[in-house]
Amino acid sequence: MISVSLDIHGKQYGKGASVLGEIRETVMAGKITAMIGPSGCGKSTLLNMVAGLESSKGGEIQFGCNGNMSPRIGYIFQTPRLMPWLTVMENMELICGKGNPNITGVLDAMGVLDKQGAFPAQLSGGMQRRVSVARAFVYQPGLLLLDEPFTSLDAPTADQLRHLLLNIWHQQQTTMVFVTHDLREAISLADEIWFLSYSPAKVIHKLSIDQPPARLLGEENGRQRIDEIAGSLLEQYPRILSGAIN
Numbered sequence: 001m002i003s004v005s006l007d008i009h010g011k012q013y014g015k016g017a018s019v020l021g022e023i024r025e026t027v028m029a030g031k032i033t034a035m036i037g038p039s040g041c042g043k044s045t046l047l048n049m050v051a052g053l054e055s056s057k058g059g060e061i062q063f064g065c066n067g068n069m070s071p072r073i074g075y076i077f078q079t080p081r082l083m084p085w086l087t088v089m090e091n092m093e094l095i096c097g098k099g100n101p102n103i104t105g106v107l108d109a110m111g112v113l114d115k116q117g118a119f120p121a122q123l124s125g126g127m128q129r130r131v132s133v134a135r136a137f138v139y140q141p142g143l144l145l146l147d148e149p150f151t152s153l154d155a156p157t158a159d160q161l162r163h164l165l166l167n168i169w170h171q172q173q174t175t176m177v178f179v180t181h182d183l184r185e186a187i188s189l190a191d192e193i194w195f196l197s198y199s200p201a202k203v204i205h206k207l208s209i210d211q212p213p214a215r216l217l218g219e220e221n222g223r224q225r226i227d228e229i230a231g232s233l234l235e236q237y238p239r240i241l242s243g244a245i246n
Helices: 043-051 088-096 102-109 125-137 155-172 183-189 222-236
Strands: 003-012 018-027 032-036 061-064 073-076 143-147 175-179 192-196 203-208
Touching: 003 043, 003 175, 018 043, 018 203, 032 043, 032 183, 043 073, 043 143, 043 175, 073 125, 088 102, 088 125, 102 125, 102 155, 125 155, 155 183, 183 222
Parallel strands: 032 175, 032 192, 073 143, 143 175
Antiparallel strands: 003 018, 003 061, 192 203
C-alpha cells in the first residue's frame, strides 16, 4: 500500500499569485483522504501535482510504497473523459491492453458488463461515470485520485456510485485521495478530511473519522452519524467551508 508525503513550499503560475501555500502532510497508506476547500483554492492543482500532471520541485512529493518509487496511479476526473470513438471495452483496453482478465471483473462490479460494446454517446451520464471508475481500477492502482467525480449527477445516482466505488476499494485496498465540496460525502467515505484555506491554500484543519468496516455510507444509522459529525464541526468552525478557521 502507498503513502504520500507532501512537503510543498508553494505553487505559482508565471509571475502571478501563488495557488498553493505551504502544505506538509501525509496521506495514510490504504486509507481514504478527502480534501475540502473553497472554489479556486488549489485543490485540483494539488491533486495534479501528486499525479505528476503539474510540475513540483524535487522532494515535495514522495511515495512510500515498498521501495517502488513509481507507483501505479489512477485518476478519476470531474468528467468521464472516455474516448468517444472507442467502445467501452476499447476504452478499457486502451489502459491495460487487450485480453486483460481484470476488465470483465471491474465492468461487472460496476454493473456495466453488458455495455462493453457500446460507445460513450450511447450511455447515460451515470453509466459513463461507472465506466470511468472501472477504467481507473482496471490495472489495480496503488493510489487513486478523484476530482469531484460525482458532482454533476443526481443524488440517487451519485449515492449508488459511491457504494460501487467502495465495493471495489474494499477488494483492492487502494490508497485514495478525493476532492469534494460535499462535506457529508467526505464524512461518509473518508478516514481523514483535510480542510484547505482560500488561495494560496494550506491545510487549516484535519478531521479524523472513525469509520466502521462498511463506512458510514453503508451503516444503518450512518446518515444520522454523518449529520452529527457535520453539525458539530460547523458549530465549532462555522466558516471552515469558506476556507477560514476562525
